Amino acid sequence: MAHVFDVRTAIYLLTALAFTITSKGGVFNIGVEGSFIISSIVACTVGILFGFLTPILLIPLCILSGIVASCIYNVIIYMLKTWCGINEIFSMIIFNYIALHLSNFIVKLDMIKSTNGADTTQRICENAMIVGRNRPVVSFILATVLCIITYLIIKYKPIGHNINAIKSNPKVALLSGINIDRTLFYTYMMSSFISGYAGGFYVLSISRRISVLSGFEGYGFTGILIALFADSNPVLLIFASLLFGAIKNAGRGLNLLNIPSQVIDLIMCIIILTSAIYYTNKRKKHGVH
Amino acid sequence: MAFTNIEILIYSTLLFAPPLLIAAIGCNLTTCAGIINIGLDGFMTLGAFVGCATTYLTGNTLIGFLLAGIITSISTIFFAILVLKLKINEILVGFLFNIFLPAAVVLVSYFYFGSSDTAALPPYLKIPILFRKLGRSDIPIIRFLSNIFSVHITTYLSFVLVFIISFVLYKTKYGLYIRSCNANKLATKYVGINTEKLQYLCIVISGFLYGISGAIVTMAITNQFKITSICGQGYIALAAVLFGESKPLNIMIYCLIFGFFSGLKTIVPSSSAYVHLVQTVPYVIMVVILLIKFFINRKRGII
Numbered sequence: 001m002a003h004v005f006d007v008r009t010a011i012y013l014l015t016a017l018a019f020t021i022t023s024k025g026g027v028f029n030i031g032v033e034g035s036f037i038i039s040s041i042v043a044c045t046v047g048i049l050f051g052f053l054t055p056i057l058l059i060p061l062c063i064l065s066g067i068v069a070s071c072i073y074n075v076i077i078y079m080l081k082t083w084c085g086i087n088e089i090f091s092m093i094i095f096n097y098i099a100l101h102l103s104n105f106i107v108k109l110d111m112i113k114s115t116n117g118a119d120t121t122q123r124i125c126e127n128a129m130i131v132g133r134n135r136p137v138v139s140f141i142l143a144t145v146l147c148i149i150t151y152l153i154i155k156y157k158p159i160g161h162n163i164n165a166i167k168s169n170p171k172v173a174l175l176s177g178i179n180i181d182r183t184l185f186y187t188y189m190m191s192s193f194i195s196g197y198a199g200g201f202y203v204l205s206i207s208r209r210i211s212v213l214s215g216f217e218g219y220g221f222t223g224i225l226i227a228l229f230a231d232s233n234p235v236l237l238i239f240a241s242l243l244f245g246a247i248k249n250a251g252r253g254l255n256l257l258n259i260p261s262q263v264i265d266l267i268m269c270i271i272i273l274t275s276a277i278y279y280t281n282k283r284k285k286h287g288v289h
Numbered sequence: 290m291a292f293t294n295i296e297i298l299i300y301s302t303l304l305f306a307p308p309l310l311i312a313a314i315g316c317n318l319t320t321c322a323g324i325i326n327i328g329l330d331g332f333m334t335l336g337a338f339v340g341c342a343t344t345y346l347t348g349n350t351l352i353g354f355l356l357a358g359i360i361t362s363i364s365t366i367f368f369a370i371l372v373l374k375l376k377i378n379e380i381l382v383g384f385l386f387n388i389f390l391p392a393a394v395v396l397v398s399y400f401y402f403g404s405s406d407t408a409a410l411p412p413y414l415k416i417p418i419l420f421r422k423l424g425r426s427d428i429p430i431i432r433f434l435s436n437i438f439s440v441h442i443t444t445y446l447s448f449v450l451v452f453i454i455s456f457v458l459y460k461t462k463y464g465l466y467i468r469s470c471n472a473n474k475l476a477t478k479y480v481g482i483n484t485e486k487l488q489y490l491c492i493v494i495s496g497f498l499y500g501i502s503g504a505i506v507t508m509a510i511t512n513q514f515k516i517t518s519i520c521g522q523g524y525i526a527l528a529a530v531l532f533g534e535s536k537p538l539n540i541m542i543y544c545l546i547f548g549f550f551s552g553l554k555t556i557v558p559s560s561s562a563y564v565h566l567v568q569t570v571p572y573v574i575m576v577v578i579l580l581i582k583f584f585i586n587r588k589r590g591i592i
Contacts, residue, residue: 108562
């Protein structure tokens, strides 16, 4: 049980939530992965450099800096989209790779590089670590609360109505007086808040250090898969992330048996593909595209 | 062969540009038919693995090179069925293929080679280099030219392919049919052209090109498949298509530019931290080019 239910489950839930919020507004947010990477490296850097602070100050500071970094990252994408009219999926893909290589560059800086010559940063300071045996449960409950809040906002608040409107028909939304750019800005900000929180929390609670990444680790991409499986419903997301978190965490155990953990990715992709076919057929039947 | 710095830059441009060029011209084919294939990174990974592994197992470069294309084009049939027949969102399908294919490749690699990397190809199985013998001349200009032109045979192949595909696409009847699928699919159908069939054909041919371009990466640039050998090169090709606005010459120029900036990492020593910073340069250049294009268009009053 301990292997199957992990802090990572909560991380997957958070990244899936970050994807869900933007997909409510009709944006396929591949940039979750990039903002996760950026926020985790920034939180790690702050956790190493500001080790003299007390935990009560330092932990919020780390997570907050991660959130700010993620927000800046998403604001750039948003500005490219609304001011310059650049396709957001395209700029997100580009920025994912910029984030990946930039993170590798920061890891190798002398300021935070590990002293024993490995391709990782130093461990973050003791004061910045989130410790305790019931971390998985607490973090999962926190993430669940965030999910439910998001669900309530989208269902009952005017902003949620606006988000739904610009997805289902942008022209009608524009004519009925909804400010599309501002609504999109809010969705981006909510999404980047959550993915930034996920990145910061990931560093402080499990990884404790960032290593040089040769490719994407896939925390954001797994979140996207979970969100696709749950058909972008914030409440279904909770159960979907429990399922996929278990599958994904079990995959790391497969390495002990000399089976590559990529088997898990295969299984997940097949599940998602099947569910995508199901959802598409369902929409076709109801006449909604 | 002694290289000066300028020669290294030109040579590495000619080394890194062909995979981008072939992938971009394949992507251009599907884009002209009205399908955006985000999954070309995954397809290139498949081609890279199949090319390297089959060459190693069969001991014949040509067979491996062609098999890479054929198997990738078979896998693109699934993409075509999912997008055209089952009508799933093409971005979603492309995204799934980007995760699925590298994972599948690693699994197969584990069966045959015992790790995620394939065995290294011996030098005689790599893609041959043309005009190598001229490099011994003592006259500086001839040495310079021969250093530049003694590149892999695939570099020449890529330019020929660009010419052929763009000729078919812009100068023949069938090219017009393909492009009209994008412009107005319904009207094309009512004229009596089988648009579905054309789109299937375009996707399969582009799959062959993706496979070849992946095979070039592992069989010409490096000699081994690693899971990171195609890290984002497909997206760079996609960017070249988007920037070039489906004009073959523009696509070629952008591919050479991106190949040049991808080649920059060969100059920086791999132990320093700046090698990672240099790897961001092609992507930053993309954003800069996008911004420049935007401001030019705004000045002209197009937007």
